[in-house]
Amino acid sequence: MRNVYVCEAECRIHKNGNYLTVRKNQGKVADISLNEVRTLILFGYTQITAQALAMVLDKGIDILFLSSGGRYRGRASSGIGQHVLMRIAQYDKWFCETSRLSFAKNIVSRKIQNQCEVLKNYRYRKKISQLKEIEIQLFHLQEQVQTACASSELLGLEGKAAALYFSCFQLLIPDYEFTKRQRRPAFDPVNALLNLTYTFLKNEIVSALTSLSFDVQLGFYHTVRSGRESLALDIMEPYRSIFADRFVIMLLNRKRIKKNDFYTDEDGMRLLPHVMKQFCIWFQQEMYETVEDGKSWNQKIMQNILEIRKWMMEEKQEDCE
Numbered sequence: 001m002r003n004v005y006v007c008e009a010e011c012r013i014h015k016n017g018n019y020l021t022v023r024k025n026q027g028k029v030a031d032i033s034l035n036e037v038r039t040l041i042l043f044g045y046t047q048i049t050a051q052a053l054a055m056v057l058d059k060g061i062d063i064l065f066l067s068s069g070g071r072y073r074g075r076a077s078s079g080i081g082q083h084v085l086m087r088i089a090q091y092d093k094w095f096c097e098t099s100r101l102s103f104a105k106n107i108v109s110r111k112i113q114n115q116c117e118v119l120k121n122y123r124y125r126k127k128i129s130q131l132k133e134i135e136i137q138l139f140h141l142q143e144q145v146q147t148a149c150a151s152s153e154l155l156g157l158e159g160k161a162a163a164l165y166f167s168c169f170q171l172l173i174p175d176y177e178f179t180k181r182q183r184r185p186a187f188d189p190v191n192a193l194l195n196l197t198y199t200f201l202k203n204e205i206v207s208a209l210t211s212l213s214f215d216v217q218l219g220f221y222h223t224v225r226s227g228r229e230s231l232a233l234d235i236m237e238p239y240r241s242i243f244a245d246r247f248v249i250m251l252l253n254r255k256r257i258k259k260n261d262f263y264t265d266e267d268g269m270r271l272l273p274h275v276m277k278q279f280c281i282w283f284q285q286e287m288y289e290t291v292e293d294g295k296s297w298n299q300k301i302m303q304n305i306l307e308i309r310k311w312m313m314e315e316k317q318e319d320c321e
Helices: 050-058 084-095 097-126 131-145 151-167 189-211 230-253 273-288 297-313
Strands: 002-006 012-016 019-024 027-033 037-043 062-066 072-076 262-265 268-271
Touching (some): 002 273, 012 050, 019 050, 027 037, 037 189, 050 062, 062 189, 072 189, 084 097, 084 297, 097 131, 097 151, 097 230, 131 151, 189 230, 189 268, 189 273, 189 297, 230 273, 268 273
Parallel strands (some): 002 037, 037 062
Antiparallel strands (some): 012 019, 019 027, 062 072, 262 268
16 A cells, blocks of 8 residues: 655646546646555645545545645545444543553653664764763653653653753754754754654554544543544654654755755745655655565554554453443
């Protein structure tokens, strides 16, 4: 399965037999076969006809709408894969406070562990001895996660870990000025790329969760908020550093993306259109072709989600009955 990205500005997507045809002005940009397509991702003010939309949804393909800079706008879901028993099992686990806390601890512990692994990797490869002290402090925070009694404690530990982790980011990308982590809108290249990569990563996780009938809005660590895909954010946390951050650092340090590949408007800094196209290609390669421990990142994430599904489908724990 793969994603299809339509980055060209002001395009119109039509149904053409069993294909989609992308047009701009009076010319054809591309034909899209929907075989093996997982998600259709549309940037900016791309238009899609009702006939094309119906065909995409009938085939069980979701459509993700992003701004031209990669900001999430919304999603059209096919509704296929709505296995009600899976959702009942998820709700049962969610209503069990012990299960929620256990799930949240696992998420935060793995996130901090992966932050340590990233720093350790760069410490050895780049000979950055200053990272050792940060690793030790992160390790101590990870130990405290196991004794936390509430999600509020976990939030505090996660926040401390994030502050430590990003405090040494400048050492990993010496050619770029990085002072702190900034969510949207971001006005520096590093944060802009991190935000964009996190959006793409979350889409991968949402697609996987939806295909397995999870309720993506019912998070166990992130609080439930109308319209927020909290469960996807939960599962994404451990992969932010080990996948997304390393990907961004690689793009910048290898100069695949340079400082003059960005422009700034009122919504922050964003990639130039032709660079955005290349970014989509690189992200797909990193997600589906880069192998870690014998599996692609997509396979590793899916395996993680299947393990969560197995846990949720088990009978309720005795202390929650």
